[in-house]
Amino acid sequence: MSTDALALPGTELASRPLVSKLHDWVATVDHKKLGILYIIYALVFLLIAGVEAMIIRIQLIRPHNDFISPQVFNRMFTMHGTTMIFFVVMPVLFGFANYLIPLMIGARDMAFPRLNAFSFWMTAFGGLLLYFSLVGANGLYGAGNAPDVGWFAYAPLTSQTFSIGHSTDFWILALLVSGFGSIGTAINIVATILCMRCPGMTLAKMPLFAWLNLIMAGLVILAVSPLTAAQIMLLIDRYLGGHFFDTQAGGSAVIWMHFFWIFGHPEVYVLVLPAFAFVSEVIPVFSRKPIFGYSVMVAATVAIGFISMSVWAHHMFTVGMGANVNTFFVISTMAIAVPTGIKIFNWLATMWGGKIEFKTPMLFCTAFLFQFLAAGLTGVMLSVAPFTWQLGNSYFVVAHFHYVIVGGILFALFGAFYYWFPKMSGKMYSETLGKLHFWVFIVGFHLTFDFMHIPGLLGMPRRIYTYEPGRGWDTWNFIVTIGVFFQAVGILVFLGNLIWSYLRGKAAGSDPWDAWTLEWSTNSPPPAYNFASRPVVKSRRPLWDLKHPADPDWNYE
Amino acid sequence: MNATSMTVSGARLEWNLPDRGRVAMQCLIAAEAAIFTIFVVAYVFYLGKSLTGPMPKDVLSVPIVYTVCLLSSSLTIHFAAKHLRRGGVLSFGVLWLATITLGAAFLYGTGTEWYRLIYQEGFTIGTNLFGTTYYSLVGLHGFHVVVGLLSLSTVMVFTLTGRVRSEHAERIEVLSLYWHFVDVVWVVVFTVVYVIGR
Amino acid sequence: MGANSRTEGSNLRLRGSISGCAVGLPIFVCFGGAALAFADPTQPSSPTNIFAPASSPAKSIFGLSLFVLAVTGAIFLVVFALLLYSVVSFRKKRNDDGREPPQVYGSNQVELAWTVIPVLIVVALFMATARVIALVQKTSPPGNAIAVTAIGHQFWWEYRYPDLGVVTANELHLPVSDPAYPTPTFITLLSADTDHSFWVPRLGGKTDLIPNHPNTMWIDPQATGVYFGQCAQYCGTQHAKMLLRVYVQTKDEFNQWILQQRQPAFANDAVSQGQRTFETTACINCHTVSGTVANGRFGPDLTHLMSRDTIAAGAAPNTPQNLRLWIRNPDAIKPGSLMPAMQLSDQQLDALTAYLETLR
Numbered sequence A: 001m002s003t004d005a006l007a008l009p010g011t012e013l014a015s016r017p018l019v020s021k022l023h024d025w026v027a028t029v030d031h032k033k034l035g036i037l038y039i040i041y042a043l044v045f046l047l048i049a050g051v052e053a054m055i056i057r058i059q060l061i062r063p064h065n066d067f068i069s070p071q072v073f074n075r076m077f078t079m080h081g082t083t084m085i086f087f088v089v090m091p092v093l094f095g096f097a098n099y100l101i102p103l104m105i106g107a108r109d110m111a112f113p114r115l116n117a118f119s120f121w122m123t124a125f126g127g128l129l130l131y132f133s134l135v136g137a138n139g140l141y142g143a144g145n146a147p148d149v150g151w152f153a154y155a156p157l158t159s160q161t162f163s164i165g166h167s168t169d170f171w172i173l174a175l176l177v178s179g180f181g182s183i184g185t186a187i188n189i190v191a192t193i194l195c196m197r198c199p200g201m202t203l204a205k206m207p208l209f210a211w212l213n214l215i216m217a218g219l220v221i222l223a224v225s226p227l228t229a230a231q232i233m234l235l236i237d238r239y240l241g242g243h244f245f246d247t248q249a250g251g252s253a254v255i256w257m258h259f260f261w262i263f264g265h266p267e268v269y270v271l272v273l274p275a276f277a278f279v280s281e282v283i284p285v286f287s288r289k290p291i292f293g294y295s296v297m298v299a300a301t302v303a304i305g306f307i308s309m310s311v312w313a314h315h316m317f318t319v320g321m322g323a324n325v326n327t328f329f330v331i332s333t334m335a336i337a338v339p340t341g342i343k344i345f346n347w348l349a350t351m352w353g354g355k356i357e358f359k360t361p362m363l364f365c366t367a368f369l370f371q372f373l374a375a376g377l378t379g380v381m382l383s384v385a386p387f388t389w390q391l392g393n394s395y396f397v398v399a400h401f402h403y404v405i406v407g408g409i410l411f412a413l414f415g416a417f418y419y420w421f422p423k424m425s426g427k428m429y430s431e432t433l434g435k436l437h438f439w440v441f442i443v444g445f446h447l448t449f450d451f452m453h454i455p456g457l458l459g460m461p462r463r464i465y466t467y468e469p470g471r472g473w474d475t476w477n478f479i480v481t482i483g484v485f486f487q488a489v490g491i492l493v494f495l496g497n498l499i500w501s502y503l504r505g506k507a508a509g510s511d512p513w514d515a516w517t518l519e520w521s522t523n524s525p526p527p528a529y530n531f532a533s534r535p536v537v538k539s540r541r542p543l544w545d546l547k548h549p550a551d552p553d554w555n556y557e
Numbered sequence B: 001m002n003a004t005s006m007t008v009s010g011a012r013l014e015w016n017l018p019d020r021g022r023v024a025m026q027c028l029i030a031a032e033a034a035i036f037t038i039f040v041v042a043y044v045f046y047l048g049k050s051l052t053g054p055m056p057k058d059v060l061s062v063p064i065v066y067t068v069c070l071l072s073s074s075l076t077i078h079f080a081a082k083h084l085r086r087g088g089v090l091s092f093g094v095l096w097l098a099t100i101t102l103g104a105a106f107l108y109g110t111g112t113e114w115y116r117l118i119y120q121e122g123f124t125i126g127t128n129l130f131g132t133t134y135y136s137l138v139g140l141h142g143f144h145v146v147v148g149l150l151s152l153s154t155v156m157v158f159t160l161t162g163r164v165r166s167e168h169a170e171r172i173e174v175l176s177l178y179w180h181f182v183d184v185v186w187v188v189v190f191t192v193v194y195v196i197g198r
Numbered sequence C: 001m002g003a004n005s006r007t008e009g010s011n012l013r014l015r016g017s018i019s020g021c022a023v024g025l026p027i028f029v030c031f032g033g034a035a036l037a038f039a040d041p042t043q044p045s046s047p048t049n050i051f052a053p054a055s056s057p058a059k060s061i062f063g064l065s066l067f068v069l070a071v072t073g074a075i076f077l078v079v080f081a082l083l084l085y086s087v088v089s090f091r092k093k094r095n096d097d098g099r100e101p102p103q104v105y106g107s108n109q110v111e112l113a114w115t116v117i118p119v120l121i122v123v124a125l126f127m128a129t130a131r132v133i134a135l136v137q138k139t140s141p142p143g144n145a146i147a148v149t150a151i152g153h154q155f156w157w158e159y160r161y162p163d164l165g166v167v168t169a170n171e172l173h174l175p176v177s178d179p180a181y182p183t184p185t186f187i188t189l190l191s192a193d194t195d196h197s198f199w200v201p202r203l204g205g206k207t208d209l210i211p212n213h214p215n216t217m218w219i220d221p222q223a224t225g226v227y228f229g230q231c232a233q234y235c236g237t238q239h240a241k242m243l244l245r246v247y248v249q250t251k252d253e254f255n256q257w258i259l260q261q262r263q264p265a266f267a268n269d270a271v272s273q274g275q276r277t278f279e280t281t282a283c284i285n286c287h288t289v290s291g292t293v294a295n296g297r298f299g300p301d302l303t304h305l306m307s308r309d310t311i312a313a314g315a316a317p318n319t320p321q322n323l324r325l326w327i328r329n330p331d332a333i334k335p336g337s338l339m340p341a342m343q344l345s346d347q348q349l350d351a352l353t354a355y356l357e358t359l360r
C-alpha cells in the first residue's frame, strides 16, 4: 500500500527489551494506546464477571441447589453487576471513544492527553480496589469478603449496622475512584470533540459516532457526579458517624434510592449511546448508503439525553411514591420510546434499498437491531407502573436489562470489535471464526435471556440464591443456565479470533471496508501522529468525496 | 489514497474552535454543580427532620462579613484577569493577592464558626441530621475554597517569580471561572443554610 | 423512500431468511409461547403466576398488562417484519454489478410519520396506565376493611391485626372477599431493619417495606386457598427464604382462627421441664409467648406456633424433627438467619421441642 510511505523516517520501532515496551504502555499518553489499554482491561474483567455470572447460573440450575452458600451468592451478583457495569462496559466504551474519536475528527490526540492517562489509571485502580476486598475486607486478618449489598446498594443495608467489616467500603471507594476517572474522560471527550475537529468539520459534518459520544460524555458529567456525591455521603455515614441514610436517626432510605437512580438511569443510556454509535457507523458502510436522516438522528440523541435525566424513579415504582409521582414517571419514561424508535427506524431506512453485505460486524449489528427492539419493548412494559408492581425486582427485569445490555450493547460491541480490529491491529480477523462466534453466541444469548422472562412472569424474584420447587420455575431456569455455556464458548471463540488474527492474520490495509470516515484514511494501525498532515473535510463522508470526485456528498447535504 | 490528499480539497477556510481549557473548565463546573445539587437537595430534604436538637436557629449565626469577603473576591479576580490581558502584570499581582487574602479570610470565618460549634456548642457531624447535612454541605464548599486557594497560590508563586505574562491571560481566566463558581455556590449555600434553613 | 427505490423481491435467498429467523424466532416463540401458556387464569401453571389474578388490584393489573402486551406485541411484529424484509431483500446479490446503490440521505415526511405514530401510541398507553394507577393507589379503606400491619424483619414477617388484637408471624390469614360485598384488607407496611417487599403475585402487585417510610397496599382475595409469594426486595443473606403464605379462608373459618389466636398460650399447671428451659434460656429475649415471661420482639411470636404449617418464614414444614433441628442449629435450615444456635444438650432439646409443641 502506498500509505506506508506516509510513515516518517526513523519512527520504525526497533525490537526493544520487554521492560522498555511495557514502560511505553504504562507511561503512555497516546490516545490509541490508552484506548487499547481500556479495552484489554475491560476484556479481562468481562471474563471475571462472566465467570461470576456462570457461578450464579450454576447455583440456580435447579431448586434447593447447594453449589454455593447464600453469602457467596449475594457477593457474586453484587460483584457481577458492579464489575460488568463499571469495569467492563464503561471502560470498553471509553476505550473505543478514546481510540476512534481523534481519528474520526482528524485530530492528533485527545484534548488533554495526560488527563486521559490519569483517568485510565483511576478507572484501573478502582477495579483493583473492588477486587482487593477479596483479601482486605476484614482488615488485616487476610480473610476478606466481597461486598454483598447489590449493585444499587440500597440503604440501610449499607450502614455499619447491617454491613460489618470493610467490604462495602471497598465498593464505595472503587466506584468513587473510577467515577473520578469517568468524569475526567468525559470532560476530555467533550473538549476533544468541541475543540479539536479538523478544518471543515462543523458540528453538522461530524460522524454520528462523535455526536453520540458527545452526548454520552455530557450524560456522564451530569450523572456520575450525583453518584459521587451520594458515595461521599455514604462514606460520611460509615466513617464520620453521619446520618444521611441512617433510618434510626430519622434519615431516609428512599433518598438514597433517588440519588442512586438519578445516576443509575442516565447511566444505562451512557452505556447504550456508544452502542448506537457503533451501529450508526457499521450499518451505513455495509449497506453502502449514507445514514438516513442524519440530523434527525442527532436530534433524537439529544432528546434521549434530556429525557433520560427525568425518568429515574421508574426504578422505584414499588417504593410507594404516591399516584401522582408514579404517573409523572410513567409518561416521562414512555416518552423516551419515541426518540429511540426514531433511531431504530432510521437504521432500518439506511438498510432499505442498500446492498447489504453480511460480514461479521454487520451480522452483529443486525442482531442488535432485532434484539434491541424486543428489549426496548419490554422496557416499555416495565414503564407501565402497575405492570411493574408485578414485574419489578423479578427475573423479568433481569431479562429486560440483559436483553438490552447483552443483546444490544454487547452485540454492537462485538460488531465494533470486528469492524475496527483491522484498523487497530493492522491485521484482518478470521471471518470463519467471526461467524462461528456470532452463531454460537446468539444461540446462547437467546437460550439464556429469552427464557429468563418467563420465571419473572411466574413470580420469581431476583437476587435469590435458591428457590422452592413446584413454582413452575425449574425448567426455565435449567434452560437459562444451559445457554450460558454457549455464551462462554462464543466468547472463547471471540478471544481466540482476536489473538490468532493478531498473530497470524493477513495484513488489512488502511481501508478494508471501503468506508467513508477519516480513520480509514490513515495507516492500519495508525502512526503515533495519526495523520501525516491535517485533514480538511467538506462533508460527512470525506472518503466518499475522495472516491467519487465526480459526485461528492457535499452537493447533497 | 492517503491523508495528504485530504487537504487538497480544502480551500482556505476560516476555522475557529473554542478554547479547550475553557470548555473543560465549564464541564468540570457542570459536574461540580451536579455534586453540589445533590448535597443541597439532601440539606433541604432533611430540614426540620432531626429527631433531636439543636436546630439551625439555635446554633447558627449569619456570617455576613465573611460572605462579603468571598463575594468581593470574585470582583478582584475578575479585574486581576482583565489587567493581565492588558499587560498590567503588577496590578494583576496585587489584585490576585487580594483575592487570595479575601478567600483566606472566608476560610478563617468558617474555621472560627466550626470551632465555636464544636467546642462550645458540642455540635458535631454525628449529633443529628442537621449536623450531618450542615457540616457536609458547608464542608464540601470549604473544601472547594481550599482547592481554589491552592491553585491561586500556585499562580501567585509564578507571578512572584515573574513567569506570568499577558499571554497567560486566557488560562488565568479559565482558573477564575472556577473561583467564580465557588462564589456562586456559596450564594446558594448561604441562602439555603442561613436564610431559608434558619 | 428515495426516488430510486426498486423492488428486488425476486431474489430471496435461503440463507437470508435463516439468519433473520434465527434472531427472530426465539424472541417470538418466547413471547408468543408465554402469552399462550398463561392465557388460562383458572388453571394457573404456577402458584405465583401473575397472569392468574385472584384479587381486584391484581385483576386490574392483569387487564392492563394484556393491553400493553397486545400493543407492544403489535409494534414488535410490524417492526420485526420490516427489519426481516430489509435484511432478506436488500442483501448484496451474487451477480452484483459492483456499483453503489442510490444514495438516499433522508426524508422529512417519513421522519414525521414515525415520530407522530409512536407519540400517539405512547399517549394511549399512558392513559390506560394512569387509569389503573389511580384505581389501585387512590382507593381508601371502606368501613368494613380488615386492617393488618405487616412488619418486615430480616428474614421473617410479623403480622399484627390492631383491631382484632392478634399478633402472628409468617402466615397471614384473611377472610375471602365477596366481589359483590367486598371486604378488602388494607395492609400497613413497616420495616424493622432493612428494605423488604410484600409480593403475592396472584393477589396484587408488590409494595416495599422501608424503615421510616410507612407504606400501604390493599387486596381483596376472591377465592379461598393458600397464596404464595416471597420477599421481593433484597434484604440480606436470607432474602431467598423470606417466603410469604397468605391463607384466605371463609368468614367463619377466619373468625374461628381469630378467636383461637386471641387465646393466651396453653399453660400447664405443672410447669414442664421444656418450659423451664425456654424461660431460662435466651429464647425469651427474642420471642414472645403471651401469658408467660417470654416477651421478646426480635423473633417471631411463638404463642400459637403449632397453628402454623411452616417454620422460619416457610423455610421448612412445621414438624417435630424440623423444630428440633431448627433449635439445635438454625443454619441447617436457613443459613444466615438471625437466630443463634443455643448449644443445648440432647435432653434439653427434646424437652424444648415437646414444650413448643404444646403451643397450639
Ligand code: HEA
Pocket: A268, A269, A271, A272, A314, A315, A316, A317, A333, A334, A336, A337, A338, A340, A341, A342, A344, A372, A373, A375, A376, A377, A378, A379, A380, A382, A383, A384, A388, A391, A392, A393, A397, A400, A401, A404, A405, A409, C075, C079, C117, C118, C119, C121, C122
Ligand atoms: C443500557 C441499558 C438500558 C436501556 C437502553 C434501557 C431502556 C429502557 N428501559 Fe431499562 N433497565 C436497565 C437498562 C436499560 N434499560 C437496567 C440495567 C435496569 C435494571 C436495573 C436494576 O434494577 O438492577 C432497567 C430497568 C428498567 C425499569 C425498572 C424496572 C424495575 O426495576 O422495576 C424500567 C421501568 O420503567 C425500564 C424501562 C426502560 C425503558 C422504557 C427503556 C427505553 O429506553 C426503551 C426504548 C426502546 C423502545 C421502546 C424500542 C424501539 C421503539 C420503537 C420501535 C418505537 C415504537 C414504540 C413505542 C411507541 C412503544 N428499565
Ligand code: HEA
Pocket: A046, A047, A049, A050, A051, A053, A054, A056, A057, A077, A078, A080, A081, A082, A084, A085, A088, A089, A149, A150, A151, A152, A398, A402, A405, A406, A410, A448, A462, A463, A464, A465, A484, A487, A488, A489, A491, A492
Ligand atoms: C454489562 C452488564 C452485564 C452483562 C454483560 C451481564 C452478563 C450476564 N449476566 Fe448479568 N447482571 C448485570 C449486568 C450484566 N450482566 C447487573 C447490573 C446485574 C444486577 C446485579 C444486582 O442485582 O446487584 C446482573 C445480574 C444477573 C443475574 C441475576 C442475579 C440475581 O438477581 O440473583 C443473572 C442470573 O442469571 C445474570 C446472568 C448473566 C449472564 C448469564 C451473563 C452472560 O451474558 C455472561 C456471558 C459471559 C461469560 C459466560 C464469560 C465467558 C468467560 C469465559 C469463557 C471464561 C473462561 C475462561 C477463563 C477463566 C480464563 N446477571
Ligand code: CUA
Pocket: C152, C153, C154, C155, C195, C196, C197, C231, C232, C233, C234, C235, C236, C238, C239, C240, C242
Ligand atoms: Cu426481605 Cu428480601
Ligand SMILES: [Cu+2]
Pocket: A264, A265, A268, A312, A314, A315
Ligand atoms: Cu432506568
